[in-house]
Every structure is written in C-alpha cells, then in structure tokens.
Amino acid sequence: MSSSNRPRRRLPATVAALALAATALTAGLAPAARADGFDGARAMTWLERQCALGPRIPGTPGHAALQAQIVDHARSLGLAVHHLPFSRPHPYEERTLALTNLVILAGRGSGPRLWVGAHYDSRPVCDRDPDPARRAQPLTGANDGASGTAVLLHLAELMAAEPPPRPVALVFFDGEDLGRAADLDGFCLGSRWLADHWNDFGAPLAGPPPQGLILLDLVGDRDLSIPQEGYSLALAGEWTRTVFERAASLGLPAFVQAPGPTVFDDHVPFLRRGLPAVDLIDFDYPAWHTAADVPAACSAASLEQVGALVWDLIRNPPE
Template identity: 30%
Template sequence: MKNKLLIIVFLICAAASCDSGNSSEQVTDITYKSVPEFNADSAYAFIQQQVDFGPRVPMTEGHSLTRDWIIDKFEEFGLTVQRQDFQAKTYDGLTWDLTNIIASYKPEAKKRIMISAHWDTRRIADKDTERIDEPIDGANDGGSGVGVALELARIIATSELKPDVGVDFILFDGEDDGEPETAYSRNNTQVWWCHGSQYWSKNPHEKGYNAYFGILLDMVGAKGARFYREGYSMYYAKNIVNKVWNYGIELGFSDHFILKDAGEITDDHYFVNRDAKIPMIDIIEFSPQTGFGRYHHTHDDNMDIIDPRTLKAVGQTVLFTIYQE
C-alpha cells in the first residue's frame, strides 16, 4: 500500500493580492498513514461459511449456528464481544428472539469508528418467480457485509499496523424481514424491517455510546457492483460520504465508487442517524436508474454472484478510511 499520494493543487491568485495575475501550480505531498492489505479471499471464505449454515432466518438453526460462529470469530480475533438480546414483532404477528452482536477493538479509546452490517437473511424470495415462499441464501444481502466486517476485524487484530482509533463492529439482526414486495405500502408508517438497528439506536449497548462516524456495509460483494451516494447518507453525513468515496477512487476503485447520487433507502443507517445521532453512511448497491441488483430478494442471491474484486474494493477502502483517523 502506498503511503503517499501526490495531488496537484492549482492556486489561482486574486488580482488584489497578485501583481502578475497569473496562476501558479504547487505540488503538495500528502502523507497517509500506512494501511495493511485487505484479503478478499478471506472475506469470501467468511461469506461461504455463512451460506453453508443455511438461510439465517431468525428462530431457525441456521440463524443460531451463524450467531455463535460470528461471536466465536470475533473472540478468536481478541475483540471484546457483547450480545444484545431483544424481541421484535414481525409484520405477520410473530415474536422473534433476536441478537445484535457487538465486537470492540480497543474499547478504552475515546475516538471510535462504527462498522455495521446485518447478519440475518430474508425468509421469502418475493421478487423471484419460483420457490417464492422459501428463504434465500443471502450471500450478498447479509453475508457480504458480515464477511467484510469479519475480515476487517481480523486484519486490525492481527496486523502489526494498528489504527489509532477504537472500532466497534455492530452487526444487526432482523434487518431483512418486512412485508412481501407485493404487499408493501409506502403509506405504512410502521417499518417492519431493520429491527436490530431500530432497537440498538434507542438502546445502545453502552449508556451514552457515541462514535465519530459509522459505515454500514450492505450488499457489498456482487460482481460489477456500483456504489452510488445514497440519499440519507448524503443528508446526514455528506462529509463522510465524500471522504470515503474519494479514498475509494484514489485507491483505484473508481469503477465501484460512483460520484453520483441515488435515492434514499430506509436501511439500518437511517435509524442510527435519526435516533442514535451518529453520522453513518451506507455503502450499498443501488442504482438510481435500475434500483437494487437483479438478485435482490431472489434465489439468485447465492455464492455465484460474489466477486472477490468487489470485496477488495470495499474492504480496502473502508480499511484505509479507518487507518487515516
């Protein structure tokens, strides 16, 4: 990883302060902190393991096996781990036992960065034409964000290079439920998804918890994924969006980080911003022209669509961002 990037700064002299009126060119050498390499193959393996457990629908064996495995991995990396158990009502009247997983690196540090994803998967494939009532693998929608988060935690914990800030990996449960696509109404004021972030944002794992900023990872592993600047991210944390997207482009991932705006998405970051008052952005595959990827809420959301190159782009960019703080 390069420690330094050269940028050209053009200084235009104002007539009042410059006799000649000519512009001058100055090269500024900006020094960035050294950053470890993100291992996309390791992140891919973490996603594969989740898929191998089966769909991570709450109240199922695959869900409980995945929860215990995630906790074990964070503890294996030497992080301080807490589980936040709670209950939530579903759109069809069920009561689910859910668990947010919180893993902290350098818990004593005052300046903290929050990295989040959701670890559950959808119980129906309501955008598919076959097996609509069966749960999906969720390799990308759920699995990819967790895979990247686990690899970030592993690198931070094991690398000789350490960030100067504390990092909290907060994985939300119960994000991917919600009414079937055909039944959803935007006039409905009740949000039946994002259960974990709705609960945590009003009941943080530590009283008075705060973070400098947060990054949500949602659907960050598909082949050819393009990440536009999501609307709520721009509203609540525009400066963080610009910083992360610029880092991604400087690192050579301009095919993935697109300097164009997309619409607002009611994802976990919305509740963290609104209720916890922590500026959080969402790195999510959503096109202003076509919406979510073709795999979204279908059985095509499997390992066949996961690309290590996309994982590398997102993982290295987020890792770089953490290490510059």
C-alpha cells in the same frame, strides 16, 4: 432494506471485466489473514461459509449457527464481543421475536469510535423471484446479508493482527430483512433497537457519539457500483463525502462520486437520531430478493474494494 426507487444503472463492461480478472488472479490462493491489506479471497470464504449454513432467518438453526460463529471468531482472535439481545412483537405473527445484535470491539486509545455495520440475518422469502414457485423459498442471501458480514469478519482478523489507532466497533445487526414489500416498519428491527439503546448505562457502545457509522449492504455484487445513497447524502453529507473522497484517493473504481438511489436501511434509525451514517450499497442488483442471490453472483474482487476502503479508514482515521 427497502426502496421505492428501482435499480437503474449498470457498470461499464470494462470495469466488470477487470473485476472478473481480479477474481481469477486470487481464486487459486489459499486464503489467510494478513495485516497489511484486505484480502477479498479471504472475505469470499467467509461469505461462502455463511451461505453453507443455510438460511439465517431469526429463530432458525442457521441463524443460531452464524451467531455462534461470529462470537467464536472474535474470541479466537482475542477481541471483546458483546451480545445485545432484545425482544419485540413479530411484525406479522402472533408471537414474540427474540433478536440479538452483536458487537465486536477493537482498537486503542480514545476519541470517537468508528462503527462499521452490516446485517447478519437473511430474508425468509425470495418474494421478488421471477418464478412464482420460488417466492416462498428462503433467500440464500449471499449478497444480501453475507457480503457485508463477510467484510466485517475479515476486518476483525486484520484488527486483531494490527490494532487500530482508535476505537472501532463492528456491529452485526439482526432482524434487518423480515419486512414485507412496501412495509418499512417490518425492516431494520435490530438497528432501530440499537439506535434507541446504544448509549444505555453500561452498554458496550455507551459514551461519546461515534465519529460515524459505515453500513455495508449488498457489497458483493460481481458487477459492483456504489453511488452515494440518498439518505446518507441528505442527512450526513459531510461524513458521506469524507468516505467517498477516501475511496477516490485510493483509486477504487466501484465507488461513484454521484448521488444514487434512496434506500431505507440500517443507517436510517441512526440518521434520525442525528448520528452520522453512510450506507455503502449497490442497489442495482438484479438478484435482489430472488433465488439467484447466491455466491456465484458475488466476487472476491468486489469485497476487496469495499474492505480496502474500510480498512484504510480504520488504519488512518479521518480527522
């Protein structure tokens, strides 16, 4: 994602300390899928597994391995999974770029589908690293890419154990993070494509418009604080407030009932098409697009707050 706004606020130390304490409590447990609640430690293992694959840049072995892991995971759980491949010119190189969004479907019954999305690709460069020698290195992308994807992978486990009352789609966006600084056109390639094609005849998401998209990006920061992102609030205010009111009712301290930065992210192409979409993002992350975006900068407790909110919305869909 990209923004002209600079990250600006920090969490109070007490909340950070609570998050650390919660991490310590769960760190020694052997993670396993369970249907009663979202397990941050389990999600954290999914985050670490992604980082262990190396960079997940489109066209690299790490990207192909993660794609296979997502598909195998869904199939092993008995959930339907769809590849949505497409190609387009590379934004900066004289070649065609092959990208693939992935969709996992779950849930019963009819009614508008809830979409929960995250990008699974990682950035080719650490272009904001304070050390110029590291700026050409690929990003590990623990928070930027792996965090949202980890929440989705654990939600798939929960939904397989306890099918939701309404249809749900987990959407894994490709090609989010290839853009160069200040060039919005190079970002969010997978979501732009899906916003144009989700309702194509025979496509897995075709049908009535979704109830809404919940986009997860940068949701793993140990020091997690998620305000109401600007585009979401301006263009899907009702949906945004619905999601944040649920967070408040669940007593999740990471969610701040106040406007935050405006961030160009994978929700924007859908907002432009009139679909409700909210970006749950903590853009106040000093390691953003640097070599310090590693698992140690993230925590199970943070993933658990985000996962608990989304799992509650899946189990108890808003009217």
